[in-house]
Amino acid sequence: MTRQHDGSDYGRLIVQGEDRPGIVASVSRVLGEHGANIVSLDQASSDETSGGRFFQRTVFHLPDLSGKLADLNQALEKTLVDELGMEFRLVEAKRKKRLAIFVSKTDHCLLDLLWRHRRGELPVTISMVVSNHPDLGDEVRRFDIPFFHVPVEKDRKAEAEKEQLNLLKGNVDLVVLARYMQILSADFLDEVGVPVINIHHSFLPAFIGAGPYQRAKERGVKLVGATAHYVTEDLDEGPIIEQDVIRVSHRDSVRDLQRKGADVERLVLARAVKWHCEDRVIRDGNTTVVF
Amino acid sequence: MTRQHDGSDYGRLIVQGEDRPGIVASVSRVLGEHGANIVSLDQASSDETSGGRFFQRTVFHLPDLSGKLADLNQALEKTLVDELGMEFRLVEAKRKKRLAIFVSKTDHCLLDLLWRHRRGELPVTISMVVSNHPDLGDEVRRFDIPFFHVPVEKDRKAEAEKEQLNLLKGNVDLVVLARYMQILSADFLDEVGVPVINIHHSFLPAFIGAGPYQRAKERGVKLVGATAHYVTEDLDEGPIIEQDVIRVSHRDSVRDLQRKGADVERLVLARAVKWHCEDRVIRDGNTTVVF
């Protein structure tokens, strides 16, 4: 949303935990003592009725950040964890997150991500595309990105997921389901070890489950939408990152809803992936803070 | 949305039924034979998979419409009903619909309707405001509109509804629930004999039932909305007339969601009431066509 600060020597510090006095000042002090200059700072607190949670995202500039990372980490550990009981993440902005994109046959969300990446809009490395169908292979490889076809047969889902996990392990920091039409098992989610973002083709929690556009037509809604969320074991119930809608009317057939909705899906997913990869999204129980 | 055509000698003809060849031509012919000039015409057909339904709203000008209404009605009955098996409604634009507004304690939807009416935005007569609380009486009477306080005690709901029905019978063409916090019984809906429009404080079908803003906060949605719909026996399941949404974030408390949502509620309800009273809304099963 603002200056990228993704070059070298820029760092991002994410702090969250129980709200208490002095956190902002402590962070400022530790960063200052290490020679870091705060470039931007976003802070939010949930109100008391929501449990008094604290969230902060700080971008800072520190010459020779890589060399000083260990020291800074140790100092933050002492101040934030030991003294204040907070959690934190310290990230070098220059380290791009590595993505695997999962797709089936529908290409609009996939192509949008590949194209934004090529344009320089997405600060990520796309390490691979994985699909249960071979259809989109040529399209993907044109972008010089590896495409792996892992069929998911009805009775061999566990084997397929094992194969997927082998591809992912150690190679990616994020899995993006770009209209991947298979449900990932709880075991897969346990083992994958990185966040998984999904795009759901409705304005959740409306039309949870399959066939949302058909059901939107039957219910006669006047807007259709899309929702990007982290995947959890509870289908369509994970923390929402971003949502948007578009106006429809009685003149739109189900196919029109799908077409209009597809435009919302790709915009919403692209925003969610970008924000996640800029460390702007903090999970808080089943909700998110998006700075 | 366009020229008002609500003066005298303007008529509105609403036709709906099973789609078949020749309906538009038949309507044009009958109107033409009676000396009427078509001023505007909206037509829609649902596609075959939705059952092939036909809808048409025609506004026409016919000198001395009141005097010729019976004849025209008879001719349309013959052509549209007897020959083509359609339903129709013929309305004089100058006959304003008479409204009863039901409220509880919250004033934002009520005041918005009263203001718009005074400004000449709503082509209706507001015949009365009915409330289960006395709080808003002074406010309503300032607009020279009768206010009736009908308490709804827990064990005497049937009596209260009977009293409400006595007030309404013969006096109104539409009941508007402008944040009326009581559920109307199936008996009431059976007997009231006019359409009932409700404003629900969520983007239905998300957050059906009570406490939608609290639940929206807990679910972490990024947009909140409102839905105006016809009331049926199935709570929050009636045909939707209009919906809209507004963006929210983690920074918004439940109270902020209520405040932002209230702005959407009053806009959505005002549009729905205006459209209904201009005969722009056609019910089709559990959906609507809005011209």
Place this chain on the structure above:
Amino acid sequence: MTRQHDGSDYGRLIVQGEDRPGIVASVSRVLGEHGANIVSLDQASSDETSGGRFFQRTVFHLPDLSGKLADLNQALEKTLVDELGMEFRLVEAKRKKRLAIFVSKTDHCLLDLLWRHRRGELPVTISMVVSNHPDLGDEVRRFDIPFFHVPVEKDRKAEAEKEQLNLLKGNVDLVVLARYMQILSADFLDEVGVPVINIHHSFLPAFIGAGPYQRAKERGVKLVGATAHYVTEDLDEGPIIEQDVIRVSHRDSVRDLQRKGADVERLVLARAVKWHCEDRVIRDGNTTVVF
């Protein structure tokens, strides 16, 4: 927006002219006499203060339309032109409009049109892409669409336009400027003989001319937008087909505005092209009616 009706035997009839009694009825009658069944009908009249103009778009089904086109055309000529003084266009829905897309170096609008076309969203034939730069040639040819590089050097613009006209003449029904960074001369517009649609990267009439995002940043606007319009000799002054906006804030740099704006540009242009090619857009002086 609704059922496609783009198969064979579907026709579209566009009527416009001075508003007067009986037009709808006459159209219905002539179509009926030729065995056509009206599938959908949109009609609008500008109010008296705007000069009392009439517009109608009718989609109809007529078995063996191709064979009967000449007859129908003649009958409409007699009734609509000779008797009623209107203009009309009669179009077979199955005849897809042939497009030339003009681009420079920026690919977002171009690719969006190519993708949508491949997905079956745009009922057109893309006959060629013409560019003053060679950069996008490979990308275009992957879609099996001819790409012509016509350099436009400063002192040889007339020659370049002549070359462009040679490519276009007889081959296309519409020219789309998908971020083509050259101004077309009045001579070119005179000779090209087909409509030209441009996407302007601002919410016109705000920020007419060059550098709209830079100027939007300097002016501190809170929304940026895009406008698709027909090209006329008066730069950025042609009839507007579609516009949309997106929210921005002080946090957005000029580059962020460009990135966010690009998403609006491609959506707005795609809608305008689709609507034009479905004969939904009627020019009326310097404005449009969009059905």
Place this chain on the structure above:
Amino acid sequence: MTRQHDGSDYGRLIVQGEDRPGIVASVSRVLGEHGANIVSLDQASSDETSGGRFFQRTVFHLPDLSGKLADLNQALEKTLVDELGMEFRLVEAKRKKRLAIFVSKTDHCLLDLLWRHRRGELPVTISMVVSNHPDLGDEVRRFDIPFFHVPVEKDRKAEAEKEQLNLLKGNVDLVVLARYMQILSADFLDEVGVPVINIHHSFLPAFIGAGPYQRAKERGVKLVGATAHYVTEDLDEGPIIEQDVIRVSHRDSVRDLQRKGADVERLVLARAVKWHCEDRVIRDGNTTVVF
């Protein structure tokens, strides 16, 4: 947008100036040394190409704030002004800003502000309403707010403005032009000594000047909007606080545009006034930062 923190012992500190290292840390340190706990913190920097400006809004809690205000002010003066060369404002949240609302005959923006104030949505004191027409007097006084009628005759504008200034001097912290149809002179703006916010009935910079809805109709735009901005000597050129738009079509007459636009005007003005009064808006040359 978030927790109100407008009770006693809450303070707001606004800092702006040339960006340089250490400002966030210095503010945190000074607040910490005085026993203040930071409740929320928003910070932004314009990028180098925009001159490297720094902005920060900090909300803090400090027991007995009123008693310690002078000390804190002095310490901030020393650190922020003397050492860092910044400007700052220190505000007690409990001190509500006092408003004068200027109107002419149109009531929608006025009524919306009065009603939101009564509802507790606007953290302000409405000290008076001033109008060049007597029409809205009764309406205003029903809210127990003084109404002053100051006619502005063509040749006696200077006298009228003098009378207005006499009413305002010392009594208000903000003047809100809620569709006040007179242009304030440069002299008035010089002397009034408090910010003046205006609502302009177009999406500026489109349709600067008079009659924007008429011109929007003639230009055939597909969206109309409204803009709340600080008033400067250059008409319609002041820093923009908030803008929004609503979709319109060829079916809308100029009167429809006015009606739809009015809904946008009142929402946009209400947001701008609320944000200003919560010290969320920082002027930066001819633009604003809105936290």
